[in-house]
Amino acid sequence: MGEGEPAPAATPPAIKIFISGNSGSKEISTSQQKITMIMKSLGIAMDVVDIAAPGTEEQRDFMRAGAKKKEGQRFALPPQLFNGEKYCGDYDDFDVANEDDELEEFLGIPRKTPKAVPAKPEDETKPEAENAEKVAAAEGAPAEAVPTEGAPAEAAPVEGAPTDATPAEAVPAEETSAEPTS
Numbered sequence: 001m002g003e004g005e006p007a008p009a010a011t012p013p014a015i016k017i018f019i020s021g022n023s024g025s026k027e028i029s030t031s032q033q034k035i036t037m038i039m040k041s042l043g044i045a046m047d048v049v050d051i052a053a054p055g056t057e058e059q060r061d062f063m064r065a066g067a068k069k070k071e072g073q074r075f076a077l078p079p080q081l082f083n084g085e086k087y088c089g090d091y092d093d094f095d096v097a098n099e100d101d102e103l104e105e106f107l108g109i110p111r112k113t114p115k116a117v118p119a120k121p122e123d124e125t126k127p128e129a130e131n132a133e134k135v136a137a138a139e140g141a142p143a144e145a146v147p148t149e150g151a152p153a154e155a156a157p158v159e160g161a162p163t164d165a166t167p168a169e170a171v172p173a174e175e176t177s178a179e180p181t182s
Contacts, residue, residue: 014045015107016082018063021050023078031091032079038098044109051078083108 017039019032039046051060066087067076081088088107089097097106104111 013084014047015039015088015109016047016049016084018049018051018059018067018078018080018082020052020078022052025077028078035079035081035091035094038094038103042103043112044107081107 017032017035019036020028023029023032036046036048049059049063050056051063063078063080063082064075066082066085067080067090068087069076070090076090079091079094081090081094086108088094093106094103097103101115
């Protein structure tokens, strides 16, 4: 690093994922694959530690000491997640956090995208025009007769068009027939 070079940006610590590369359990292997796939797809930095590899006994002991073990287990089994020294959880905890859109909080890292805001109840999200139609229908008036806020005023009559002619629907049926019905 020279005098004119800026200091490198501080990268957040990678999430440590403790796995077992030679697990005989299909469930453990699938869980490990799902965690790494989701973390990669979200661009979350991770450090995968294979506790079954030679020379990782110290890492394995760290995982076992800090992770929770399930009922009936002698040791905590992989996959286990840590953010530095802080224990985050196992696959089940990870899965719940992911489904609840709380993965960043679960991992203790800053959120990259804003959290999805739950939708308002249906009645509050409808446009005013639809609500005006409901009110008009309840009062017996046709919906199109009810003006809505911000709606344009009725258009002026086109020049040359008859303005005093009565629409055909407004004329009573008995006046429209040419022949008497007696």
